[in-house]
Amino acid sequence: MFPMTVPPGSLFERLRTACTADWQAYVDHAFVRAMGAGTLPEASFRHYLGQDALFLIHFARAYALAAFKADTLDDIRAAGRGMTAILDEMGLHVAFCRRWGLSESALQALPEARATLAYTRYVLERGLAGDVLDLFVALAPCVVGYAEIGRALAPLSHPGHPYAEWIDQYAGEAYQGVAADAMATLDGLFARRGGEGRMPELIRTFRDATRLEADFWEMGWTLAS
Amino acid sequence: MFPMTVPPGSLFERLRTACTADWQAYVDHAFVRAMGAGTLPEASFRHYLGQDALFLIHFARAYALAAFKADTLDDIRAAGRGMTAILDEMGLHVAFCRRWGLSESALQALPEARATLAYTRYVLERGLAGDVLDLFVALAPCVVGYAEIGRALAPLSHPGHPYAEWIDQYAGEAYQGVAADAMATLDGLFARRGGEGRMPELIRTFRDATRLEADFWEMGWTLAS
Amino acid sequence: MFPMTVPPGSLFERLRTACTADWQAYVDHAFVRAMGAGTLPEASFRHYLGQDALFLIHFARAYALAAFKADTLDDIRAAGRGMTAILDEMGLHVAFCRRWGLSESALQALPEARATLAYTRYVLERGLAGDVLDLFVALAPCVVGYAEIGRALAPLSHPGHPYAEWIDQYAGEAYQGVAADAMATLDGLFARRGGEGRMPELIRTFRDATRLEADFWEMGWTLAS
Amino acid sequence: MFPMTVPPGSLFERLRTACTADWQAYVDHAFVRAMGAGTLPEASFRHYLGQDALFLIHFARAYALAAFKADTLDDIRAAGRGMTAILDEMGLHVAFCRRWGLSESALQALPEARATLAYTRYVLERGLAGDVLDLFVALAPCVVGYAEIGRALAPLSHPGHPYAEWIDQYAGEAYQGVAADAMATLDGLFARRGGEGRMPELIRTFRDATRLEADFWEMGWTLAS
Numbered sequence: 018m019f020p021m022t023v024p025p026g027s028l029f030e031r032l033r034t035a036c037t038a039d040w041q042a043y044v045d046h047a048f049v050r051a052m053g054a055g056t057l058p059e060a061s062f063r064h065y066l067g068q069d070a071l072f073l074i075h076f077a078r079a080y081a082l083a084a085f086k087a088d089t090l091d092d093i094r095a096a097g098r099g100m101t102a103i104l105d106e107m108g109l110h111v112a113f114c115r116r117w118g119l120s121e122s123a124l125q126a127l128p129e130a131r132a133t134l135a136y137t138r139y140v141l142e143r144g145l146a147g148d149v150l151d152l153f154v155a156l157a158p159c160v161v162g163y164a165e166i167g168r169a170l171a172p173l174s175h176p177g178h179p180y181a182e183w184i185d186q187y188a189g190e191a192y193q194g195v196a197a198d199a200m201a202t203l204d205g206l207f208a209r210r211g212g213e214g215r216m217p218e219l220i221r222t223f224r225d226a227t228r229l230e231a232d233f234w235e236m237g238w239t240l241a242s
Numbered sequence: 243m244f245p246m247t248v249p250p251g252s253l254f255e256r257l258r259t260a261c262t263a264d265w266q267a268y269v270d271h272a273f274v275r276a277m278g279a280g281t282l283p284e285a286s287f288r289h290y291l292g293q294d295a296l297f298l299i300h301f302a303r304a305y306a307l308a309a310f311k312a313d314t315l316d317d318i319r320a321a322g323r324g325m326t327a328i329l330d331e332m333g334l335h336v337a338f339c340r341r342w343g344l345s346e347s348a349l350q351a352l353p354e355a356r357a358t359l360a361y362t363r364y365v366l367e368r369g370l371a372g373d374v375l376d377l378f379v380a381l382a383p384c385v386v387g388y389a390e391i392g393r394a395l396a397p398l399s400h401p402g403h404p405y406a407e408w409i410d411q412y413a414g415e416a417y418q419g420v421a422a423d424a425m426a427t428l429d430g431l432f433a434r435r436g437g438e439g440r441m442p443e444l445i446r447t448f449r450d451a452t453r454l455e456a457d458f459w460e461m462g463w464t465l466a467s
Numbered sequence: 468m469f470p471m472t473v474p475p476g477s478l479f480e481r482l483r484t485a486c487t488a489d490w491q492a493y494v495d496h497a498f499v500r501a502m503g504a505g506t507l508p509e510a511s512f513r514h515y516l517g518q519d520a521l522f523l524i525h526f527a528r529a530y531a532l533a534a535f536k537a538d539t540l541d542d543i544r545a546a547g548r549g550m551t552a553i554l555d556e557m558g559l560h561v562a563f564c565r566r567w568g569l570s571e572s573a574l575q576a577l578p579e580a581r582a583t584l585a586y587t588r589y590v591l592e593r594g595l596a597g598d599v600l601d602l603f604v605a606l607a608p609c610v611v612g613y614a615e616i617g618r619a620l621a622p623l624s625h626p627g628h629p630y631a632e633w634i635d636q637y638a639g640e641a642y643q644g645v646a647a648d649a650m651a652t653l654d655g656l657f658a659r660r661g662g663e664g665r666m667p668e669l670i671r672t673f674r675d676a677t678r679l680e681a682d683f684w685e686m687g688w689t690l691a692s
Numbered sequence: 693m694f695p696m697t698v699p700p701g702s703l704f705e706r707l708r709t710a711c712t713a714d715w716q717a718y719v720d721h722a723f724v725r726a727m728g729a730g731t732l733p734e735a736s737f738r739h740y741l742g743q744d745a746l747f748l749i750h751f752a753r754a755y756a757l758a759a760f761k762a763d764t765l766d767d768i769r770a771a772g773r774g775m776t777a778i779l780d781e782m783g784l785h786v787a788f789c790r791r792w793g794l795s796e797s798a799l800q801a802l803p804e805a806r807a808t809l810a811y812t813r814y815v816l817e818r819g820l821a822g823d824v825l826d827l828f829v830a831l832a833p834c835v836v837g838y839a840e841i842g843r844a845l846a847p848l849s850h851p852g853h854p855y856a857e858w859i860d861q862y863a864g865e866a867y868q869g870v871a872a873d874a875m876a877t878l879d880g881l882f883a884r885r886g887g888e889g890r891m892p893e894l895i896r897t898f899r900d901a902t903r904l905e906a907d908f909w910e911m912g913w914t915l916a917s
Binding site for chain 1: 535536538595596601657658659660661662663664665668
Binding site for chain 2: 591
């Protein structure tokens with residue numbers, strides 16, 4: 018059962034359907050299951066959390082790139098809002114990290130893990146080699162996948178659950194709205210810049226990015242540097 | 243007499259000194275003189291104003307590009323603030339245009355003049371072919387030049403002067419601070435990414451951008467499309 | 468009467484049809500007519516020729532950008548051939564310029580005219596903000612337009628005509644083949660990356676580039692710097 | 693003992709000295725040692741070889757990017773030659789792969805391993821976020837490192853050694869000249885675009901790229917996908 022409302026016929030649905038096995042390996046990764054069960058080792062979560070902070074920096078850069086590539090004032094504003102939202106979220110993230118024993122100075126000294134480097138640079142390079150549709154397709158597994166994971170784990174969250182705060186954030190209305198917006202943005206971009214001929218390459222990008230997201234969980238799971 | 247406080251030995255001072263004739267042709271253009279004297283034809287000002295609105299869109303994109311190219315969170319935030327400031331300013335600009343008889347829908351239907359196209363694309367291309375220092379050097383004639391022009395015209399402004407609002411804005415403390423920040427940013431970038439070997443090309447970029455700014459006044463002055 | 472074989476239903480035909488007036492203003496510019504009639508002042512032709520040499524540098528960069536943006540080895544090779552062809556052509560161009568009294572050192576010292584700067588940077592920026600289809604659409608007025616002009620002027624060429632060499636080059640089989648290839652490349656790209664939703668923006672890019680090509684003739688015609 | 697002639701005081705020497713441990717982990721990786729000893733499992737070599745073919749595609753794109761970012765005709769030509777050399781080498785590489793049982797169609801169907809993706813996209817993204825010096829520093833561990841490895845393994849090569857062809861190629865005069873040119877190019881770029889302030893970031897880029905090269909051997913060694 019898929020818990021999130023994915024508009025039928027939407028570009029996101031088509032992309033996800035084309036990569037079902039890779040998608041499952043990502044949203045149902047051992048890390049995710051253990052987080053839901055509350056059995057995920059703290060060290061794994063902390064390792065993931067630190068790398069996620071580094072990830073967000075490049076994620077903000079990706080929205081900046083989208084703003085540069087925009088053709089209309091509305092699109093610049095939308096990308097700018099996305100970028101500002103991430104930069105603001107960074108403040109919350111830093112506070113969250115602190116509660117998990119990761120001080121801001123520790124965060125800043127963190128070396129970037131291979132999985133972080135691979136995913137973030139892949140997304141940015143797609144956005145530069147291709148257009149803004151390629152860029153947003155490369156971002157979609159992250160933005161929408163977290164909403165799906167949040168909703169899937171929501172029934173397992175309860176006061177005292179070690180990862181309740183994480184789950185509640187991504188299952189919450191605000192983040193679910195972010196994911197819904199991202200799906201609508203994809204459809205809007207596909208209408209303006211898409212075409213059936215682009216599907217094979219968009220699917221390839223979506224699949225690559227999904228695999229790189231699964232690698233990100235694996236990095237937390239195995240504490241890989 | 244140069245009215246603005248340019249830090250001696252700053253990169254901006256070195257660049258301006260290397261292009262004195264081009265710089266004078268820009269900040270002392272007939273359009274500027276006539277604006278100060280209050281004799282500039284309304285049609286010229288309105289033409290300039292509309293193109294300036296189109297210019298700002300690409301200016302915001304240039305800051306987005308700087309955010310993408312940034313290496314640190316602080317630099318991303320700084321570029322993001324620059325971008326947001328321009329997008330916010332756009333609201334004021336639209337209101338200002340309306341008072342000059344340019345409605346928002348008229349603005350949106352405006353075809354881009356050659357001078358607008360040439361300058362904006364030049365800046366963006368410099369930022370992509372080069373690095374963030376090349377980008378900010380290409381932006382400097384605009385950001386700092388307007389502060390210099392504002393201060394030079396300030397003594398001519400008075401209630402009832404047709405262009406008082408424009409002059410007061412750029413002569414005002416807020417904008418003068420923007421220009422001072424821009425000069426400090428250039429010095430910081432030169433310390434981190436510069437070197438004497440870069441000067442010839444940076445001077446060339448600064449001179450090209452200065453000429454393109456002079457062309458922008460000329461476009462308003464001659465009502466060129 | 469349109470002298471070149473433009474495949475009916477091709478992307479190029481659709482773009483040209485959407486900008487008929489701008490296209491005519493470009494391919495039938497006073498500079499072109501005077502070149503055909505053999506009455507174009509030598510100074511105009513020489514000015515154009517020097518700027519065209521500077522133009523070719525950025526044109527080579529545009530093909531390099533296409534190679535970077537390519538997704539397949541075949542596309543990289545094709546763009547690489549385009550780039551190498553331009554670099555090789557530069558040798559011929561230098562020899563041609565010499566016969567018109569422009570030495571290689573004179574060429575290198577030439578300041579870039581506004582029209583050269585505007586067109587070249589526009590093309591490169593389109594290619595970076597958009598994808599490889601946007602890039603090739605921005606290049607098309609130049610690549611295909613010269614073939615059309617060459618064929619239109621061919622009946623006027625004869626031994627002793629001052630511009631016979633220029634006309635014969637662009638009217639010749641080799642260059643006509645280049646233009647035919649360019650149109651086929653556009654169709655291939657549109658099949659893989661296009662879609663009806665992209666047409667308004669592609670038309671806008673094509674029109675802007677066509678206007679900038681007309682400006683290039685105007686620059687030669689008026690000896691503008 | 694370091695077998696290759698690295699110019700004392702050159703940028704490459706400074707970068708390598710700043711990352712000694714990472715550099716050793718790369719040029720002296722178990723994969724390299726086993727290749728020299730002739731004990732490397734064929735499966736590992738074949739896996740590496742296939743991914744190296746995919747790597748070369750993006751390597752050609754990196755030189756295309758350098759050509760786009762170039763400011764002078766000479767630099768465009770130099771980058772163009774680098775790109776053409778890689779595209780030509782691809783032919784040899786395909787023949788070499790065939791002798792190892794990897795047909796051209798098998799090569800084309802090969803999925804990209806994470807290590808390939810991570811390194812190649814990192815290099816391209818560096819070149820786009822930074823300038824051409826950042827780009828060439830990110831490429832240096834590959835270009836120069838293979839020459840060092842070639843020379844280090846050369847004494848172990850002999851007729852009948854399973855990896856003699858690989859070793860002889862990189863130890864040979866032609867490739868050693870490529871590496872020497874690459875070091876000279878770095879010095880030329882540092883003179884024109886460098887400065888001491890850039891060293892910390894250049895070192896970081898060089899170290900990241902060196903780690904990603906070591907990961908590439910590890911990928912072959914462990915047959916990682």
